[in-house]
Amino acid sequence: MARFVHEVHMRWSDMDAYRHVNNTAYLAYLEQGRVAMFFDRFESFSSGTVIARHEISYLRPVVYHPTPLRLEMWVEDVRAASFEVHYEVFDGDAVAARAMTKCVTMDFDANRPRRLEPSEREALRGYADVDGR
Template sequence: MRHIYRCPLRWADMDAYGHINNVVFLRYLEEARIDFLFRPDKDFQQGSVVARHEIDYKQQLVHRHTPVDIELWVTQIRAASFTIAYEVKDPDQVYVRAQTVIVPFDFEAQRPRRITAEEREFLKEYADDADGAGDESGSAGAVAA
């Protein structure tokens, strides 16, 4: 399953050429990630931090008044990290493909923590096996973080 976030484009998001500034895409990914992880029914209330972002810019996104879709899914679940993949797109074109490695974090103890059983079950609902999504228990090549 994939999560869809309808991201509004703001006037301040564009550069001098009328395109959405490349740096702004990081904020768009953050908004989609928050919409995915922090919901009333399922969430990561114990906290998490971003360990890594990787972004491939495919095409310019011109500022407009309609939202752009951000589709996200889980591509890897490890003992103490997981990876989310994204596409920022319209039905007929992809503007950005990206990945984020996220580490669950205990802010009180100021250290990374393992993914809980409940969090793992939630993440598995959004795992996309076509992209090699896996869990360290089912993937021989995965190493616990």
């Protein structure tokens, strides 16, 4: 499968005093993409996944406009109880940011990480970046 693509709309309130989209707004954009990629499609992820880490590299400022930003997303580094989601955030044709989120599958009753289920591993395999961009 190629990268998962999702569009996110900016809000006027996402801009800060420096007249560009604030860096914290990107966390919401990434979350919207992850929800569309996993949680709307696979129930097991939505019932037991937490975020362990975010990394974002801001490559250029984005100023609000009505055209949505395009997120291209893929999965890397699948382990026993975790995986990484990688992102490129496009403003038009330009990459505005690159990011990574480390997700950990959890057993909330036991309050500890749980191993990925075979169906989850299969879903993650479908999001490997075969384009290699």
